[in-house]
Amino acid sequence: MSVEELLVSAPGKAILHGEHAVVHGKVALAVSLNLRTYLRLKATTTGKVSINLPNIDTFVCWDLSELQPLTQYFLDVLCCLFSNLLLLGKRDEIQRVDGELVRILRKFVGATNENLDSCDMAILAFLYIYFLLFASSELPSLTVSVWSELPTGAGLGSSAAYSVCLAAALLCLSRVIPTPLKECDHTARWCQEDLELINSWAFQGETIVHGNPSGVDNAVGTWGGMLRFLAGKIIPLNRVPLLRILLTNTKVPRSTKVLVARLKDKMNKFPSIMTPVLDSVNAISCQCEKVLSEMTSQPITGEHYNILEELIDINQHHLNVMGVGHPTLDMLCRVTLAKGLHSKLTGAGGGGCAITLLRPETHSMVVQNMVQDLKDCGFDCWETSIGGPGVQQHSPLTVKQEIMEILNQY
Amino acid sequence: MSVEELLVSAPGKAILHGEHAVVHGKVALAVSLNLRTYLRLKATTTGKVSINLPNIDTFVCWDLSELQPLTQYFLDVLCCLFSNLLLLGKRDEIQRVDGELVRILRKFVGATNENLDSCDMAILAFLYIYFLLFASSELPSLTVSVWSELPTGAGLGSSAAYSVCLAAALLCLSRVIPTPLKECDHTARWCQEDLELINSWAFQGETIVHGNPSGVDNAVGTWGGMLRFLAGKIIPLNRVPLLRILLTNTKVPRSTKVLVARLKDKMNKFPSIMTPVLDSVNAISCQCEKVLSEMTSQPITGEHYNILEELIDINQHHLNVMGVGHPTLDMLCRVTLAKGLHSKLTGAGGGGCAITLLRPETHSMVVQNMVQDLKDCGFDCWETSIGGPGVQQHSPLTVKQEIMEILNQY
Numbered sequence: 001m002s003v004e005e006l007l008v009s010a011p012g013k014a015i016l017h018g019e020h021a022v023v024h025g026k027v028a029l030a031v032s033l034n035l036r037t038y039l040r041l042k043a044t045t046t047g048k049v050s051i052n053l054p055n056i057d058t059f060v061c062w063d064l065s066e067l068q069p070l071t072q073y074f075l076d077v078l079c080c081l082f083s084n085l086l087l088l089g090k091r092d093e094i095q096r097v098d099g100e101l102v103r104i105l106r107k108f109v110g111a112t113n114e115n116l117d118s119c120d121m122a123i124l125a126f127l128y129i130y131f132l133l134f135a136s137s138e139l140p141s142l143t144v145s146v147w148s149e150l151p152t153g154a155g156l157g158s159s160a161a162y163s164v165c166l167a168a169a170l171l172c173l174s175r176v177i178p179t180p181l182k183e184c185d186h187t188a189r190w191c192q193e194d195l196e197l198i199n200s201w202a203f204q205g206e207t208i209v210h211g212n213p214s215g216v217d218n219a220v221g222t223w224g225g226m227l228r229f230l231a232g233k234i235i236p237l238n239r240v241p242l243l244r245i246l247l248t249n250t251k252v253p254r255s256t257k258v259l260v261a262r263l264k265d266k267m268n269k270f271p272s273i274m275t276p277v278l279d280s281v282n283a284i285s286c287q288c289e290k291v292l293s294e295m296t297s298q299p300i301t302g303e304h305y306n307i308l309e310e311l312i313d314i315n316q317h318h319l320n321v322m323g324v325g326h327p328t329l330d331m332l333c334r335v336t337l338a339k340g341l342h343s344k345l346t347g348a349g350g351g352g353c354a355i356t357l358l359r360p361e362t363h364s365m366v367v368q369n370m371v372q373d374l375k376d377c378g379f380d381c382w383e384t385s386i387g388g389p390g391v392q393q394h395s396p397l398t399v400k401q402e403i404m405e406i407l408n409q410y
Numbered sequence: 411m412s413v414e415e416l417l418v419s420a421p422g423k424a425i426l427h428g429e430h431a432v433v434h435g436k437v438a439l440a441v442s443l444n445l446r447t448y449l450r451l452k453a454t455t456t457g458k459v460s461i462n463l464p465n466i467d468t469f470v471c472w473d474l475s476e477l478q479p480l481t482q483y484f485l486d487v488l489c490c491l492f493s494n495l496l497l498l499g500k501r502d503e504i505q506r507v508d509g510e511l512v513r514i515l516r517k518f519v520g521a522t523n524e525n526l527d528s529c530d531m532a533i534l535a536f537l538y539i540y541f542l543l544f545a546s547s548e549l550p551s552l553t554v555s556v557w558s559e560l561p562t563g564a565g566l567g568s569s570a571a572y573s574v575c576l577a578a579a580l581l582c583l584s585r586v587i588p589t590p591l592k593e594c595d596h597t598a599r600w601c602q603e604d605l606e607l608i609n610s611w612a613f614q615g616e617t618i619v620h621g622n623p624s625g626v627d628n629a630v631g632t633w634g635g636m637l638r639f640l641a642g643k644i645i646p647l648n649r650v651p652l653l654r655i656l657l658t659n660t661k662v663p664r665s666t667k668v669l670v671a672r673l674k675d676k677m678n679k680f681p682s683i684m685t686p687v688l689d690s691v692n693a694i695s696c697q698c699e700k701v702l703s704e705m706t707s708q709p710i711t712g713e714h715y716n717i718l719e720e721l722i723d724i725n726q727h728h729l730n731v732m733g734v735g736h737p738t739l740d741m742l743c744r745v746t747l748a749k750g751l752h753s754k755l756t757g758a759g760g761g762g763c764a765i766t767l768l769r770p771e772t773h774s775m776v777v778q779n780m781v782q783d784l785k786d787c788g789f790d791c792w793e794t795s796i797g798g799p800g801v802q803q804h805s806p807l808t809v810k811q812e813i814m815e816i817l818n819q820y
Binding site: 273274277279283284286287311320334 | 680682683684686687689690693694696697720721723724727728730731740744
């Protein structure tokens with residue numbers, strides 16, 4: 001079956017517990033965030049390659065004749081071994097993004113500054129995957145359009161969701177993996193082996209964007225649900241419940257590097273005080289994993305939610321102890337607690353984003369009022385869920401109309 | 411030298427670090443709080459025993475002829491051995507308040523309800539110590555007047571400060587210990603051995619009031635400074651700096667029992683999460699002790715204060731994790747942090763009192779403004795210090811005039 005049009009989506013990522021502690025060898029739980037990135041790929045006969053990223057005002061189009069001269073470089077590098085390893089998905093090998101190829105691509109798109117902007121990075125990630133997959137055959141004429149519900153640069157895995165979508169769509173186009181959607185399906189997912197391949201290629205895209213990514217974001221985008229991250233190892237967890245949450249962006253800018261260094265300094269200054277705090281965070285992640293697992297095997301009770309809330313509160317205090325809190329995050333916690341709801345920062349902290357657990361019985365009016373209170377603080381809010389599916393193929397009917405309208409413009 | 415008039419004072423107590431954790435075998439640091447209880451004892455020839463406690467509107471006077479019949483009960487119980495042990499200060503023996511004697515005293519003062527009020531308890535503590543010391547000789551005619559700067563029932567050791575003053579004054583009157591004040595002195599303290607005796611007798615008073623006291627409050631009232639409390643053992647620490655603080659009473663009522671139970675429940679529910687938190691609290695106490703010790707042996711720097719502030723912040727977060735915080739305490743911390751000053755609850759938590767560390771360079775205007783902000787929240791504030799001297803004898807000139815005026819009324 002040839003691919004004429006393909007619609008895929010991948011979720012964002014939130015850290016449920018263990019941010020920062022993970023740097024010190026503790027467990028972190030990363031969950032899929034059901035703010036999704038949607039990618040529509042259309043095989044065309046225009047002899048052009050178009051990429052449209054309206055979120056970041058990026059619209060690029062090349063003639064295939066412009067792209068053709070670059071294939072030689074990729075073929076030279078794609079020695080048989082490396083190429084085969086890629087297609088077999090041996091991650092150890094394909095993790096190595098070829099620096100020379102990236103330099104050639106940067107020159108081609110005119111992005112020779114040291115610091116690339118997100119437009120350049122998105123284009124480079126596309127071209128890198130595109131050429132690696134198609135340089136050895138005929139370059140396909142196509143239009144790729146992407147729309148994301150995720151804010152960018154907020155530590156929510158927006159670049160990984162993009163890379164996962166790109167990898168899935170281009171791997172389908174190249175027929176390395178099949179399109180899983182049957183006619184009667186609304187959405188469909190790939191088999192484990194194909195997901196591993198998508199994840200490996202998405203990791204390449206992430207490497208172009210981030211230089212040295214942990215691999216967590218693309219793994220969450222690929223597998224969805226929840227995964228445990230410990231000492232560089234990523235273990236997808238089989239079954240987790242879908243949890244309603246409110247995601248809030250305080251929009252307080254922060255530097256992850258500075259925050260990581262702040263905790264490291266505290267660890268050096270007060271090892272006997274801080275080491276147990278990280279142990280406690282580790283235990284919170286384990287306890288949370290246990291409760292979530294119970295929630296899929298037993299009837300869900302209010303007590304499950306009580307425990308999840310208690311773990312959120314304890315961890316938020318620990319994150320303050322770790323020096324990665326912020327007064328706006330404290331304010332956010334107070335605003336949500338005024339409605340009986342519990343919040344913690346997610347990710348780097350020092351501002352940035354927070355998640356608020358919504359209980360099944362939390363009335364939508366309560367959420368609306370709380371969102372208004374949070375907006376009055378200057379924050380952005382999204383009512384969404386965590387633990388939902390990873391990358392999937394969609395029939396157009398299952399994508400919100402407003403998103404389809406955006407994607408169909410191109 | 412016979413005692414005609416005697417003026418003594420003893421400080422209150424605050425927990426600097428380790429409240430609640432101490433119940434689970436961790437170190438706590440108790441410090442003297444320089445809100446003092448003052449006691450004036452006047453030997454009289456009126457044939458009366460008067461006790462005046464204007465703080466709690468308690469004024470009692472007996473004829474010696476009313477008291478005399480009670481001596482027989484005390485003599486019966488005061489077998490030679492026990493009496494000697496008392497005077498030798500062997501605490502294991504004298505810790506045992508004689509229940510029968512207490513019952514007799516309660517009947518005498520008409521306090522036969524199960525729950526005694528603070529007036530009854532103060533009177534009983536006085537009579538118990540008075541009879542034990544004087545039943546075997548002649549009952550002295552005297553007037554005792556007490557005024558305390560400490561709020562009662564706020565966990566600040568007001569009853570212990572009272573018992574320590576009583577013990578010191580009555581032991582002096584009975585000539586078991588000398589009056590240490592020389593003519594040229596403003597204040598004077600007793601030698602270690604005498605302090606141990608005062609502490610033992612004060613513990614008896616505390617036992618009347620509290621039933622089963624830890625002994626920390628009377629030890630702080632006796633020795634002052636700071637002491638380390640661990641697994642029931644109380645170790646006075648030699649040298650600590652005097653630290654300016656603001657003591658704030660949120661006036662939120664709380665039950666220590668309920669708060670202790672709340673932590674115990676959390677420990678049972680989440681042992682792997684909570685145990686490290688208590689370990690961290692323990693390390694905070696040890697680190698604080700180390701810094702305070704350094705501050706007496708090295709020039710005091712701003713960095714010493716920075717560390718003390720950081721320890722206060724971390725512990726306040728831990729206390730919240732332990733479930734003994736309160737929204738008013740969080741508010742208090744925010745109000746003081748707005749002035750760059752750091753606070754934590756002290757004692758049972760769940761409301762109650764908090765201490766705010768004032769830095770040497772903190773301008774009095776800043777403190778005044780902060781006090782106003784805290785009073786606007788409905789709190790009571792006292793600018794005072796911690797780490798000051800324990801029980802001492804005063805020349806009347808060294809006691810604030812307003813306090814002398816109160817004491818001299820009786």
